Amino acid sequence: MRYVLNNRDVDCALIDFQNFEGLKAHIQYSGTYPDPIDEQKARDLREAISFMYCRHGCGKCEPECPHNVPVNTIMRYNYYFTLKGREKQAMQEYLRLPGGKPDACISCPGYCGNACPYGVLVRPLLAMAHHNLSAGELSQA
Known part of the structure; x- marks a missing residue:
């Protein structure tokens, strides 16, 4: 979440949750920024699982x-x-x-x-x- 909110192209994040525990879990990220290590982990993870993530809306297939x-x-x-x-x-x-x-x-x-x-x-x-x-x-x- 911090990674998304730190992106200059993102003005806000719409988050859905099932209960107040989910809300509490996301509020902690408000106003925070990711560590460089977190950013690298996010890039590594994105690269590692990209072949498994369908961008459902792309429509090329x-x-x-x-x-x-x-x-x-x-x-x-x-x-x-x-x-x-x-x-x-x-x-x-x-x-x-x-x-x-x-x-x-x-x-x-x-x-x-x-x-x-x-x-x-x-x-x-x-x-x-x-x-x-x-x-x-x-x-x-």
């Missing part, structure tokens, strides 16, 4: 998908599921989602991953998202 899998939307729902504590809502939205499902990705050569400008491993992330959001495993189609 979706036009390449021959199965019309709504990658951005699925990744966003998985974000809600894994990081926002909104598991039930994410699963309900996923079940209502039109378009292809990630089980179509099993036999696909991975056009989406080739189109990703960030080098994200799209197919494995879609499989994980499907597992999370459907409370099951991919069918072996």
Whole structure:
């Protein structure tokens, strides 16, 4: 949080939290600045996990998908599921989602991953998202 607030291009940070403990955890960063070590750790972490972080909104992969899998939307729902504590809502939205499902990705050569400008491993992330959001495993189609 301190890293974000210290960025000159950031005027404010919108944070959501589930309870007052979450609020207290974030208030401590108000008016503080990151240590140079914290900044380096943030850069190292960003570089180490960049291939696993889908920028759900980029949209470069979706036009390449021959199965019309709504990658951005699925990744966003998985974000809600894994990081926002909104598991039930994410699963309900996923079940209502039109378009292809990630089980179509099993036999696909991975056009989406080739189109990703960030080098994200799209197919494995879609499989994980499907597992999370459907409370099951991919069918072996």
